[in-house]
Structure formats: structure tokens, C-alpha cells
Amino acid sequence: xxxxALVTGAAGALGAEIARTLARRGYGLALVGAEPxxxxxxxxxxSLGRASVVAGDVASEVTWTEAMPRIERDLGGAPSVxxxxxxxxxxxxxxxxxxxxEVWRAMMTANxxxxxxxxxxxxxPMVARKRGSIVxxxxxxxxxxxxxxxxxxxxxxxxxxxxxxRTVAAEVLEHGVRVNALMPSTMDTPANRxxxxxADPDRWVSLQSAAGVVAFLLGDEARDxxxxxxxxxxxx
Numbered sequence: 001x002x003x004x005a006l007v008t009g010a011a012g013a014l015g016a017e018i019a020r021t022l023a024r025r026g027y028g029l030a031l032v033g034a035e036p037x038x039x040x041x042x043x044x045x046x047s048l049g050r051a052s053v054v055a056g057d058v059a060s061e062v063t064w065t066e067a068m069p070r071i072e073r074d075l076g077g078a079p080s081v082x083x084x085x086x087x088x089x090x091x092x093x094x095x096x097x098x099x100x101x102e103v104w105r106a107m108m109t110a111n112x113x114x115x116x117x118x119x120x121x122x123x124x125p126m127v128a129r130k131r132g133s134i135v136x137x138x139x140x141x142x143x144x145x146x147x148x149x150x151x152x153x154x155x156x157x158x159x160x161x162x163x164x165x166r167t168v169a170a171e172v173l174e175h176g177v178r179v180n181a182l183m184p185s186t187m188d189t190p191a192n193r194x195x196x197x198x199a200d201p202d203r204w205v206s207l208q209s210a211a212g213v214v215a216f217l218l219g220d221e222a223r224d225x226x227x228x229x230x231x232x233x234x235x236x
């Protein structure tokens with residue numbers, strides 16, 4: 001039976017690259033993303049061949065409750081590995097100048113709640129089978145918070161993601177399940193190139209590099225790595 005890999009944020013640049021990398025390794029893919037990204041998810045699914053699409057609010061329990069049995073029907077089994085990539089970045093005013101909670105709530109929902117809901121849905125069946133591997137996406141700001149000036153809510157949300165992953169990793173280790181975090185600096189994506197046209201993208205982290213590291217952490221080659229938070233900074 002083909003093993004199943006789940007990727008959230010699969011319509012984005014990094015999520016799509018991770019999905020393609022895992023498909024080349026023989027996994028069946030569950031592609032999870034927001035409803036407005038359904039067309040991109042469907043297109044990616046067609047290019048991969050064997051894939052199931054879930055479009056909905058990744059921070060919602062309802063989406064996950066409906067997704068898990070559908071994935072099993074479509075792909076013949078529950079996910080044995082997962083990359084929780086869904087997230088967002090919002091900058092803005094310095095923290096002391098904020099006058100409402102809009103950015104804070106948006107970052108906690110997009111970054112922390114999506115991971116929390118994903119872990120809650122994925123871990124129980126993995127623990128029951130005593131096998132599984134999950135990678136979450138943090139950020140360099142976790143270790144270098146001063147690089148997140150003007151984006152305190154983003155920095156706080158990504159720090160919480162990594163802390164959650166490392167804590168959960170300790171809880172499930174004896175059940176044969178591994179959880180790790182990746183902490184990239186600036187990714188070489190079309191959106192970042194457009195936003196920073198004067199920057200040198202050769203110094204950024206390539207999508208292929210990041211996807212390769214995620215695939216390694218998910219695979220049996222990394223069977224002895226859990227609870228790690230790996231920096232992936234490139235030369236940025």
C-alpha cells in the first residue's frame with residue numbers, strides 16, 4: 001500500500017514544492033489549502049497523479065474532521081507523514097503603536113492555529129499505529145527575534161509553533177512518532193522577489209533546498225531525529 005503524505009498550504013510556493021518532492025518519493029498526496037486556492041490545488045493534484053484535495057479553513061476543526069475520512073477513502077489510508085506549511089506573514093506598526101488586535105489574531109490563526117489543528121487531527125492515528133512523522137514550519141525569527149522588528153505578532157506566532165512542536169515531540173516519541181520544526185530565513189519565492197526587487201535572491205533559501213530538508217526529516221533516514229528545530233538560513 002502506498003504511504004500517504006499530507007501537506008497544508010499546498011497551493012503556496014513552498015507547500016507545492018514539498019508536495020512535488022514527496023510525490024517523486026512515491027507518496028500519495030493529500031493537498032490541503034484554503035478554499036480560494038482550490039483551483040491551484042486541483043491543478044497541482046492533476047500534475048501529481050495520485051492526490052486528494054481538501055479545500056477549507058485549515059485552522060478549523062470542522063475542516064479536519066471532514067478531511068481525514070475523505071483522505072482515507074481517496075488514498076487508501078491515513079497520512080503517515082505530514083508537512084504543516086500553511087501560514088502567513090503580516091508586518092505593520094511597531095508593537096507599541098498597535099491600537100487593535102487585528103494583526104495579532106490574524107497571525108495566531110494563520111500560523112499557530114493551523115498547526116495546532118493539524119497536530120490534533122494527525123497525531124492520534126499516528127500514535128495508534130505507533131508510526132508517523134510531522135514537520136512544521138517555523139522561522140528564523142524564533143532564534144533571532146530581532147530580525148522580526150515590525151512584525152512582532154508573526155514572530156510570536158512562529159515561536160509558539162516551534163515550542164508546540166518540540167513539546168509534542170517529547171509526548172509522542174515513545175509511541176514511534178516524530179515531530180520536528182524547520183526555521184527558514186527568506187525563501188526564494190515569486191512573492192518575495194516581487195516584494196523585494198533589489199534584493200539578491202541567490203542569498204535566500206531555495207524552495208528545492210527547503211523541500212529536500214523536509215522530505216529528509218519525514219523519511220526513515222531521519223528516524224533518530226525528533227524534537228529538533230533546524231535553522232535553514234541560506235546566506236540571508
